[in-house]
Amino acid sequence: MLTSFGIINYLSAQSGPWWRVFYDFTSLTKNIDAGLHNAMSPFWTTVTEMVIVGILFLLFYAVIGLFLVYAERKVCAFIQNRLGPNRLGPFGIFQTVADLIKLLFKELIPIKNADHFLFNLAPYIVIIVNFMVLAAIPYALGLHAVDLNIGIFYVIAVSSMSVIGVLLAGWSSNSKYSLLGAMRSGAQIVSYELSVGLALATVVILAGSMQLSVIVEGQRTGWFIFKGHIPAVIAFVIYIIAGTAETNRGPFDLAEAESELTAGYHTEYSGIKFAFFYLAEFINMFIVASIAATIFLGGWMPLHFGADNGFNRIMDFIPPVIWFFAKTFFLIWVIMLFKWTFPRLRIDQLLTLEWKYLLPINIVNLLIMAFIVLMGWHF
Amino acid sequence: MRSIINYLKDIFLGVRSLLKGMKVTSRYFWSPRSIVTEKYPENRKTLVMLERSKGEVIMPHNDKNEHHCTGCGICQINCPNGSIEVISKIIDTEDGKKKKIIDKHIYKLGQCTFCGLCVKTCPSNALAFSTKFEHAVFNKALLIKVLNKPGSQLMKGVEQ
Numbered sequence: 001m002l003t004s005f006g007i008i009n010y011l012s013a014q015s016g017p018w019w020r021v022f023y024d025f026t027s028l029t030k031n032i033d034a035g036l037h038n039a040m041s042p043f044w045t046t047v048t049e050m051v052i053v054g055i056l057f058l059l060f061y062a063v064i065g066l067f068l069v070y071a072e073r074k075v076c077a078f079i080q081n082r083l084g085p086n087r088l089g090p091f092g093i094f095q096t097v098a099d100l101i102k103l104l105f106k107e108l109i110p111i112k113n114a115d116h117f118l119f120n121l122a123p124y125i126v127i128i129v130n131f132m133v134l135a136a137i138p139y140a141l142g143l144h145a146v147d148l149n150i151g152i153f154y155v156i157a158v159s160s161m162s163v164i165g166v167l168l169a170g171w172s173s174n175s176k177y178s179l180l181g182a183m184r185s186g187a188q189i190v191s192y193e194l195s196v197g198l199a200l201a202t203v204v205i206l207a208g209s210m211q212l213s214v215i216v217e218g219q220r221t222g223w224f225i226f227k228g229h230i231p232a233v234i235a236f237v238i239y240i241i242a243g244t245a246e247t248n249r250g251p252f253d254l255a256e257a258e259s260e261l262t263a264g265y266h267t268e269y270s271g272i273k274f275a276f277f278y279l280a281e282f283i284n285m286f287i288v289a290s291i292a293a294t295i296f297l298g299g300w301m302p303l304h305f306g307a308d309n310g311f312n313r314i315m316d317f318i319p320p321v322i323w324f325f326a327k328t329f330f331l332i333w334v335i336m337l338f339k340w341t342f343p344r345l346r347i348d349q350l351l352t353l354e355w356k357y358l359l360p361i362n363i364v365n366l367l368i369m370a371f372i373v374l375m376g377w378h379f
Numbered sequence: 380m381r382s383i384i385n386y387l388k389d390i391f392l393g394v395r396s397l398l399k400g401m402k403v404t405s406r407y408f409w410s411p412r413s414i415v416t417e418k419y420p421e422n423r424k425t426l427v428m429l430e431r432s433k434g435e436v437i438m439p440h441n442d443k444n445e446h447h448c449t450g451c452g453i454c455q456i457n458c459p460n461g462s463i464e465v466i467s468k469i470i471d472t473e474d475g476k477k478k479k480i481i482d483k484h485i486y487k488l489g490q491c492t493f494c495g496l497c498v499k500t501c502p503s504n505a506l507a508f509s510t511k512f513e514h515a516v517f518n519k520a521l522l523i524k525v526l527n528k529p530g531s532q533l534m535k536g537v538e539q
Contacts, residue, residue: 075408078407078408078411078414079404079405079407079408080407081407081413081414081415081416082414082415082416083414083416083418086418337401337404337405337408338401340404341397341400341401341403341404342397342400357390361390
């Protein structure tokens with residue numbers, strides 16, 4: 001029965017070496033699907049596949065979250081001429097694992113006069129939103145949980161729901177710091193969502209589709225940041241700025257402003273519920289970076305110039321998974337650099353930046369892009 | 380027209396200054412040599428402390444076992460948390476005069492905050508900071524130190 005589960009079948013039926021799988025996951029997933037269909041009824045096949053995908057995403061979420069916390073501490077340390085965590089394991093890589101274990105064992109302090117139902121619900125809303133976005137991102141060729149035909153629209157719509165979790169957390173804590181933090185965060189996310197949407201719309205015009213797999217496929221002859229030249233670069237910069245603001249990070253962290261609001265909307269949370277918010281923040285950063293990588297930098301598509309030449313074939317030797325994560329982590333590094341370089345904005349500066357600079361530029365940029373596509377001036 | 384030019388100028392100047400800042404931080408990020416953190420227990424053998432680091436207060440003695448302390452007690456007066464106690468005694472000098480000299484200069488390391496006021500205010504430069512910083516002991520009494528060595532004398536020429 002085990003052999004009929006597909007993986008072994010797949011590996012024995014492969015013509016090339018086993019690492020061919022890293023270049024194309026389509027046949028692997030198809031084989032697993034076929035193997036499961038042989039073993040059980042269609043209903044149970046669907047259930048099993050959903051469980052497998054769910055567990056994979058849970059593992060992915062935890063690993064990425066822990067790694068990003070570690071990376072943030074290391075990047076911050078190097079920028080400030082420090083070493084960062086360096087005690088637990090080589091270069092301190094197990095530091096965040098130890099932190100997580102500590103958080104798991106910590107007491108969950110019940111808050112007097114808090115709305116307990118909403119208080120406990122808020123972290124889950126934030127986490128669920130994260131998972132819903134992660135499902136729509138293409139990680140590699142064939143490694144894509146749901147390929148919606150309105151991919152970008154779905155991502156924008158779903159990711160803006162995380163503000164509900166933040167507002168719930170602030171409201172239900174019954175604390176002035178939490179409420180102020182949540183209100184600031186709400187104002188910020190709602191206004192920067194516009195820029196994120198318009199910047200992505202600029203590329204949708206160029207790509208001619210909202211489906212993420214089509215968008216990635218469209219970059220086979222060159223990434224959109226090169227294809228769409230000036231307007232694409234402007235849209236990319238605006239997206240990175242607005243995305244940073246949407247994750248409540250970097251110079252835009254008014255929502256938690258340690259020096260003013262102690263911790264913002266998660267002031268009253270403790271133990272693992274705090275860890276959920278903390279992890280969700282880092283996964284949000286990963287989502288912003290991976291969407292930017294997918295839309296502007298070709299996602300898992302290797303660096304290609306033109307239709308088919310020697311350079312493209314050399315680039316194809318590096319597996320798509322590596323391309324995707326390399327681009328994503330590069331953008332995450334840039335976002336981290338923002339945080340450790342720039343001072344925090346005041347609320348009026350924050351809104352000025354959005355409404356007086358990013359939004360007008362974005363609208364003009366959208367027009368320019370539409371004109372360029374209309375005239376066929378892109379590559 | 381002028382306002383539009385100013386608007387665009389604002390954007391370019393802003394972006395330029397932001398990029399300048401990011402250049403600085405990314406330069407530090409990519410230059411591991413600029414890290415100043417000491418990996419302390421591992422590099423204990425090769426660790427070099429800076430000259431001006433404040434480890435503990437000492438009273439330097441020269442090779443003839445002489446020090447600069449006249450026993451005036453200004454350090455005791457200036458110490459904000461009473462970690463210095465100067466015990467002096469009166470002796471008869473050769474020419475028949477009475478003179479106050481130091482008997483014990485007691486320094487309670489456990490109370491010291493290393494503010495350096497004693498070193499700074501000493502009129503005859505009798506006190507100094509050493510760079511030794513490993514003070515952990517199992518007995519609290521070991522932290523109370525007598526700074527002048529037994530049998531030491533005031534250096535000639537300090538008191539004039």
